[in-house]
Amino acid sequence: MNSVLSIKNLKKYYGKIKAVDGITFELYPGEVVGLIGPNGAGKSTTLKTIMGLLRKTEGEIKVCGYDYKDKEARKKLSYIPEIPDIYPMLTVWEHMKFIALAYNLDNWEKEALRYLEAYDLLDKKDELGANLSKGMRQKVMVICGLLYKPEVMLFDEPFVGLDPKAIRELKDTIRELKKEGKSVLLSTHMLDSVQNLGDRVLILKAGKLIYEGTLEEVMEKAGPNGTLEDLFLEVTK
Numbered sequence: 197m198n199s200v201l202s203i204k205n206l207k208k209y210y211g212k213i214k215a216v217d218g219i220t221f222e223l224y225p226g227e228v229v230g231l232i233g234p235n236g237a238g239k240s241t242t243l244k245t246i247m248g249l250l251r252k253t254e255g256e257i258k259v260c261g262y263d264y265k266d267k268e269a270r271k272k273l274s275y276i277p278e279i280p281d282i283y284p285m286l287t288v289w290e291h292m293k294f295i296a297l298a299y300n301l302d303n304w305e306k307e308a309l310r311y312l313e314a315y316d317l318l319d320k321k322d323e324l325g326a327n328l329s330k331g332m333r334q335k336v337m338v339i340c341g342l343l344y345k346p347e348v349m350l351f352d353e354p355f356v357g358l359d360p361k362a363i364r365e366l367k368d369t370i371r372e373l374k375k376e377g378k379s380v381l382l383s384t385h386m387l388d389s390v391q392n393l394g395d396r397v398l399i400l401k402a403g404k405l406i407y408e409g410t411l412e413e414v415m416e417k418a419g420p421n422g423t424l425e426d427l428f429l430e431v432t433k
C-alpha cells in the first residue's frame with residue numbers, strides 16, 4: 197500500500213536548536229497515528245513543517261506521492277493548530293464559504309450544517325470570529341479542516357479547550373475519517389485518547405523518533421495491565 201504521508205530524514209533547526217533532528221516515518225490510508233513526546237520534543241514543529249508553515253532545514257516530505265509544496269499536496273492535507281487562528285471579521289458561515297471557494301467545493305452546505313449541528317455551533321453560524329470562545333474557534337477550525345475532505349489531517353492538541361461533548365464528537369469524527377480511509381496524525385499529551393483511537397504510536401524526544409510501534413506492540417511491551425502511559429514514561433525517562 198502506498199503511503200499518504202512520507203517523511204524522510206526531516207530536520208528543522210531554529211538556529212542552534214535542533215527541534216526536529218532527522219525523523220523518518222510514513223502514514224498509510226485509514227491509519228490514526230499518535231505523535232507523542234514530552235514538552236519541547238518537536239511535535240508542533242514537525243506538524244508546522246509538514247504544513248509548510250515553517251521552512252524545513254533538510255529532508256523530504258511527500259503527500260500522496262507529491263512533494264509537499266505541490267498544489268495537489270496542499271489539497272490533500274489539513275492542519276488544526278494548537279491555538280485556533282480564525283478570521284475575526286468573518287462569521288462562522290463565512291469561514292465555511294471561504295473554504296468552499298478556496299477548494300472549489302460543490303454542495304458543501306448540507307455537510308457544513310451537519311457539522312455545525314454536531315459541534316453545537318448552529319446558533320453561532322452568523323457570529324463573527326472575534327466573538328467566539330477559544331473552544332468555539334477550535335471547532336470552526338476542525339469543521340473547516342474537514343469540509344474539503346483531505347486525505348491526511350494533522351491535529352495539534354485537538355482536545356485541549358474542547359468541552360466533553362465536543363471531545364466525544366471529535367473522537368467520533370476521527371473514527372469516521374478512519375472508516376472512510378482517511379489518515380490522521382494526532383499530536384497530543386492525552387495518551388488515553390491515543391490508546392483508544394490510535395493504530396500506531398510515534399514517540400519523539402529532543403527532535404528524534406525514539407519509539408515507533410503499533411498499539412498492539414505497545415500493549416505487549418507494556419505488559420499485563422500496562423498502558424501506553426507506562427511505556428511512554430519508560431522510553432522517555
Ligand SMILES: Nc1ncnc2c1ncn2[C@@H]1O[C@H](COP(=O)(O)OP(=O)(O)OP(=O)(O)O)[C@@H](O)[C@H]1O
Pocket residue numbers: 210213214215233234235236237238239240241242
Ligand atoms: N519559534 C521558535 N524559535 C526557537 N525555538 C523554538 C521555536 N519554536 C519551538 N522552538 C524550540 O523547538 C523545540 C521543539 O518545540 P515544539 O514546540 O515543536 O515542541 P512540542 O513537542 O510541540 O512541545 P509541547 O508538548 O510543549 O507543545 C523546543 O526546544 C522549543 O523551545
